Amino acid sequence: MKKLILTTAALALCTGFAMADTVRMGTEGAYPPYNFINDKGEVDGFERELGDTLCEKAGLTCEWVTNEWDSIIPNLLSGNYDTIIAGMSITDERMETIAFSQNYYPPAASAYVAMKPDADLTGVVAAQVGTIQADYVAKSGATLLEFATLDDTVAAVKNGEADAVFADKDALAPFVTEGGEMGWAGADVPLGGGIGIGMRKSDTELKGKFDAVITEMKADGSLNTMIKKWFGDDAATF
Amino acid sequence: MSCTEIIAEYGLRSLGFGERLLPRSDFTLCHQFTLIGSGLIWNIYFGVLALTFGFFLATGLALAKAADNPLIRKPAEWFIFVFRGSPLFIQFFLAYEALVMLPRAGVNIFGLTVQTSWVTSAWAGALFVLFLNTAAYSAEIFYGALRSVPKGDIEAADAYGLTGWHKFRRVLWPTMLRLAWPAYTNEAIFLFHATTLVFFSGFPAYQQRGDALYYAKFFADKTFNPFIPYPIAAFYFICITLALIGLFGVINRRLNRHLPQAHRPRLRIRPQIIR
Amino acid sequence: MFATCTDPSQLEGLSWLLCYLTSGKHMLFYGSFLVVLALMLITAPVALAFGFGGALAARSHITPLRWLGKGYTAMVRGVPDIVFFLFVPVALDQGLEYIRHLWKCPPTGQPVWANGEFNVCAAAKIPLSTSPQIWHEAYGFALAVVAFSVVFGAFAANVLYGAMNAVPRAQLETAEAYGMTHRQVSRRILIPQMWTYALPGLSNLWMILIKATPLLFLLGVEDIVYWARELGSTKSQIYAYPHPDWRVWYFLGLLCYYLAMTRVSEIVLSRLTAKLSRGQATMAGEAQRKMAGGAGA
Numbered sequence: 001m002k003k004l005i006l007t008t009a010a011l012a013l014c015t016g017f018a019m020a021d022t023v024r025m026g027t028e029g030a031y032p033p034y035n036f037i038n039d040k041g042e043v044d045g046f047e048r049e050l051g052d053t054l055c056e057k058a059g060l061t062c063e064w065v066t067n068e069w070d071s072i073i074p075n076l077l078s079g080n081y082d083t084i085i086a087g088m089s090i091t092d093e094r095m096e097t098i099a100f101s102q103n104y105y106p107p108a109a110s111a112y113v114a115m116k117p118d119a120d121l122t123g124v125v126a127a128q129v130g131t132i133q134a135d136y137v138a139k140s141g142a143t144l145l146e147f148a149t150l151d152d153t154v155a156a157v158k159n160g161e162a163d164a165v166f167a168d169k170d171a172l173a174p175f176v177t178e179g180g181e182m183g184w185a186g187a188d189v190p191l192g193g194g195i196g197i198g199m200r201k202s203d204t205e206l207k208g209k210f211d212a213v214i215t216e217m218k219a220d221g222s223l224n225t226m227i228k229k230w231f232g233d234d235a236a237t238f
Numbered sequence: 239m240s241c242t243e244i245i246a247e248y249g250l251r252s253l254g255f256g257e258r259l260l261p262r263s264d265f266t267l268c269h270q271f272t273l274i275g276s277g278l279i280w281n282i283y284f285g286v287l288a289l290t291f292g293f294f295l296a297t298g299l300a301l302a303k304a305a306d307n308p309l310i311r312k313p314a315e316w317f318i319f320v321f322r323g324s325p326l327f328i329q330f331f332l333a334y335e336a337l338v339m340l341p342r343a344g345v346n347i348f349g350l351t352v353q354t355s356w357v358t359s360a361w362a363g364a365l366f367v368l369f370l371n372t373a374a375y376s377a378e379i380f381y382g383a384l385r386s387v388p389k390g391d392i393e394a395a396d397a398y399g400l401t402g403w404h405k406f407r408r409v410l411w412p413t414m415l416r417l418a419w420p421a422y423t424n425e426a427i428f429l430f431h432a433t434t435l436v437f438f439s440g441f442p443a444y445q446q447r448g449d450a451l452y453y454a455k456f457f458a459d460k461t462f463n464p465f466i467p468y469p470i471a472a473f474y475f476i477c478i479t480l481a482l483i484g485l486f487g488v489i490n491r492r493l494n495r496h497l498p499q500a501h502r503p504r505l506r507i508r509p510q511i512i513r
Numbered sequence: 514m515f516a517t518c519t520d521p522s523q524l525e526g527l528s529w530l531l532c533y534l535t536s537g538k539h540m541l542f543y544g545s546f547l548v549v550l551a552l553m554l555i556t557a558p559v560a561l562a563f564g565f566g567g568a569l570a571a572r573s574h575i576t577p578l579r580w581l582g583k584g585y586t587a588m589v590r591g592v593p594d595i596v597f598f599l600f601v602p603v604a605l606d607q608g609l610e611y612i613r614h615l616w617k618c619p620p621t622g623q624p625v626w627a628n629g630e631f632n633v634c635a636a637a638k639i640p641l642s643t644s645p646q647i648w649h650e651a652y653g654f655a656l657a658v659v660a661f662s663v664v665f666g667a668f669a670a671n672v673l674y675g676a677m678n679a680v681p682r683a684q685l686e687t688a689e690a691y692g693m694t695h696r697q698v699s700r701r702i703l704i705p706q707m708w709t710y711a712l713p714g715l716s717n718l719w720m721i722l723i724k725a726t727p728l729l730f731l732l733g734v735e736d737i738v739y740w741a742r743e744l745g746s747t748k749s750q751i752y753a754y755p756h757p758d759w760r761v762w763y764f765l766g767l768l769c770y771y772l773a774m775t776r777v778s779e780i781v782l783s784r785l786t787a788k789l790s791r792g793q794a795t796m797a798g799e800a801q802r803k804m805a806g807g808a809g810a
Binding site: 326451454468472 | 588
Binding site for chain 1: 607610631638642643733742746750755
């Protein structure tokens with residue numbers, strides 16, 4: 001799956017020639033506020049800031065790369081980049097193929113968004129392909145409608161193709177607060193074990209470095225500050 | 239799980255029968271062959287129906303393009319240009335976006351409410367796009383053939399006093415088909431290949447019911463190994479292509495049955511029209 | 514780009530649109546048109562070379578080589594092109610890295626493909642993970658070119674094979690009568706004469722190539738479809754230029770772009786055809802002669 005890669009004009013933090021320790025950070029770039037491509041065409045968002053901070057503290061040179069969500073794990077495994085830092089929840093199923101750092105974002109709620117609050121959540125539910133939410137919907141008995149991007153799933157609800165969309169609550173929040181026409185439906189569902197950095201199982205050294213720095217940032221509270229900056233004061237913190 | 243059980247559970251998965259969840263942990267060769275083969279049902283569905291309907295529209299379009307009246311000729315020319323001049327991928331996307339704009343509650347025509355919600359699903363919407371697309375490509379082939387109908391044939395028809403519908407049905411149309419058949423065979427092959435694009439742009443896979451390539455990609459993404467699912471899909475498509483060449487060859491022989499054996503044009507398959 | 518664009522939230526109407534359309538991201542979008550053009554212009558000659566090799570192999574007197582040439586064209590014809598686009602870059606990339614792995618890496622005793630991971634040592638990576646981003650992009654682009662060339666090379670082989678057979682036998686016999694060797698006949702008569710017969714098929718191929726380029730994004734190149742989807746998707750307040758789902762407008766733009774490309778190519782190719790058929794023993798050449806004769810009389 002290598003080179004199914006969608007690299008942006010992502011800037012290398014330092015101009016790339018540092019020897020051994022260049023870590024290529026893979027992200028999706030379409031999941032605000034976790035990660036997105038800003039109007040300059042660079043990767044931006046909570047995970048960009050966090051990733052840069054982690055790399056700086058761990059003394060690594062990091063370079064940002066974007067990749068379509070549905071092939072993000074295969075491309076990690078074929079060595080296209082070294083980490084996945086893309087709002088990826090830690091699940092047992094993913095743990096079978098890749099390793100995760102400890103979580104840098106507490107277990108987040110997933111939620112349904114629909115055009116009306118009493119929408120039929122066992123009807124047709126849209127979800128992004130390959131997410132834990134899509135898994136959940138497939139098992140829940142509802143009819144799963146899969147789309148490649150989050151945007152497609154929301155569009156499907158707006159045009160009536162699906163009764164509701166099920167996704168990470170923070171990622172859906174802008175559509176509810178800004179769109180006006182859609183609202184939350186049903187109760188939140190806690191899924192996954194928080195969000196962590198995905199790595200190849202063989203990269204134990206890298207995992208050790210990131211784990212140490214995340215522990216440090218959790219202890220001194222700087223991680224919480226960063227979460228509040230991007231997700232608002234109500235966000236869950238450590 | 240034995241292979242027969244797997245076939246029983248996943249053989250018609252693409253139509254929504256059998257096991258609801260796709261396999262999660264065991265991706266045996268049998269699983270891959272069964273599911274990808276199951277997806278092939280959709281490719282055949284799209285290909286056969288689009289070709290059948292497209293054939294008739296194409297004949298009409300070819301005649302319209304050959305017409306003297308610009309009011310008839312121009313729209314046909316534009317239709318053919320737009321569909322032949324743009325990538326199918328983008329046609330799928332735009333068609334999907336246009337279809338979802340139809341009012342959900344249905345359209346009221348003369349007091350009758352026409353349901354519209356079904357048109358955005360792949361089985362209807364994508365089929366419609368493929369139908370228009372193949373009609374445009376075939377129309378261009380038929381138009382070329384129509385212009386190559388030998389003058390002698392037309393003069394002979396006139397001499398027999400054939401006019402209008404009879405002249406078309408008895409002389410023009412059979413000759414046109416005969417001339418167009420080799421190129422039309424290619425069109426059919428490439429239309430089948432084009433059906434693999436359906437789930438790559440716009441149209442969503444409803445309950446993970448997809449075509450052969452959808453499942454091949456599913457396996458490639460799950461097993462991280464492209465060397466098994468894609469060759470399986472390729473194998474199935476080679477079978478389809480061979481079947482098509484055989485079928486169209488039979489029709490070709492029938493179309494040319496009046497010619498002496500040595501003069502019958504052999505089907506030459508050339509890649510003239512992919513999208 | 515413009516000084517007025519520093520605070521987009523204050524802008525309205527046309528000036529907002531102007532700033533929006535000149536944002537850094539849009540510049541990347543416009544740049545991706547060049548990427549697509551570059552792909553077509555590089556793929557065309559490479560595919561032609563593949564096709565040439567395929568056609569010569571298919572005409573070869575050496576049986577295994579002939580089978581190889583015919584098998585190659587038949588294979589690509591039977592299989593949808595996207596299957597190749599999904600498969601060739603991955604296979605090629607892993608293959609190349611595997612060869613480099615055998616050459617550069619110290620033996621680790623571990624298999625390269627294990628537990629779904631593809632592990633070669635750092636020295637065998639192409640390009641090295643320390644190399645600047647631009648090399649990664651260039652490499653991805655090169656893989657895309659090869660994938661396209663494999664597919665279109667097979668089609669071109671088909672066209673060229675037919676064209677070589679279409680060159681009138683009499684012309685080749687005349688050359689032989691002048692005492693040319695087999696190779697000389699090929700080089701001096703067969704190949705130059707073949708082009709008029711190949712041109713209709715090749716122009717067709719060019720049109721097909723234009724229409725296959727939206728599939729580039731499947732190969733991981735940031736092409737116009739990638740940017741159209743990215744730019745068009747809903748932008749919340751977190752972005753400098755928030756807007757609803759505008760993808761349909763971007764895709765309409767792409768539609769116009771492709772129609773224009775097709776039209777321009779049609780015009781250029783028809784001129785080229787007219788030029789190449791001058792003085793040829795074909796119907797088109799005959800028609801030209803008649804026209805010229807009629808004008809003279």
